[in-house]
Amino acid sequence: AQTVTQSQPEMSVQEAETVTLSCTYDTSESDYYLFWYKQPPSRQMILVIRQEAYKQQNATENRFSVNFQKAAKSFSLKISDSQLGDAAMYFCASTGGATNKLIFGTGTLLAVQP
Amino acid sequence: GAVVSQHPSRVICKSGTSVKIECRSLDFQATTMFWYRQFPKQSLMLMATSNEGSKATYEQGVEKDKFLINHASLTLSTLTVTSAHPEDSSFYICSAQTGSSVSTDTQYFGPGTRLTVL
Numbered sequence: 001a002q003t004v005t006q007s008q009p010e011m012s013v014q015e016a017e018t019v020t021l022s023c024t025y026d027t028s029e030s031d032y033y034l035f036w037y038k039q040p041p042s043r044q045m046i047l048v049i050r051q052e053a054y055k056q057q058n059a060t061e062n063r064f065s066v067n068f069q070k071a072a073k074s075f076s077l078k079i080s081d082s083q084l085g086d087a088a089m090y091f092c093a094s095t096g097g098a099t100n101k102l103i104f105g106t107g108t109l110l111a112v113q114p
Numbered sequence: 115g116a117v118v119s120q121h122p123s124r125v126i127c128k129s130g131t132s133v134k135i136e137c138r139s140l141d142f143q144a145t146t147m148f149w150y151r152q153f154p155k156q157s158l159m160l161m162a163t164s165n166e167g168s169k170a171t172y173e174q175g176v177e178k179d180k181f182l183i184n185h186a187s188l189t190l191s192t193l194t195v196t197s198a199h200p201e202d203s204s205f206y207i208c209s210a211q212t213g214s215s216v217s218t219d220t221q222y223f224g225p226g227t228r229l230t231v232l
Contacts, residue, residue, distance in 0.1 A: 033218075043205065045158075045223035091157060100214070101148070102221065104157045 002027045004094050006105035013082045014113050021077045021108045023092030033095050034068070034075045035102070040088040048090070051075065087112040116142045118210050120224035127198055128232055135193045135227045137208030143188035144210035148221065152205040164191050165214065198231045
């Protein structure tokens with residue numbers, strides 16, 4: 001079965017600093033996708049970044065980038081130049097193969113200190 | 115960007131009554147819609163997947179007769195919680211995507227509905 005693990009329930013970062021959120025996953029699929037979603041206090045889920053497992057190049061979206069280590073089954077999210085609006089719950093998720101559904105991790109609550 | 119709405123945003127009902135939650139894709143046609151349940155400070159748990167015009171596929175442990183899902187059109191899916199009880203109180207989130215592949219088609223999420231059963 002596919003599993004996604006986020007070992008950091010809470011993280012804190014100073015405004016303008018960089019923070020990395022950890023995520024590990026387990027899958028037997030050879031073709032899968034990994035995602036980071038943001039859930040701010042409004043509860044609206046927003047896609048932050050997506051990585052195809054077959055791509056070696058790490059995905060980047062403006063201040064957000066990932067460190068995808070396929071052999072280690074690790075998929076961390078780096079947020080650079082943190083802003084107050086980045087404060088939210090961040091969920092790592094994966095999908096792939098016959099399981100046409102997203103499997104979410106337990107989330108990391110990120111606080112941004114001014 | 116693609117927008118998904120949910121109605122109502124909050125609902126309070128008495129135990130034993132039924133509640134319907136609507137999920138609409140406002141500017142795109144959604145081949146597939148998903149319903150999730152989220153308990154406080156917890157992750158999203160997939161309840162069911164629905165494709166337009168066909169029966170929903172429920173996850174293990176989700177009661178089909180209690181959580182009725184209808185995906186009548188490419189822009190509307192409804193979740194009806196029948197004979198609601200206090201343990202059904204939760205935050206319900208829907209999502210929609212244009213195609214049938216979770217991997218390649220982006221899921222757009224609704225803002226959620228908070229259900230409180232007294």
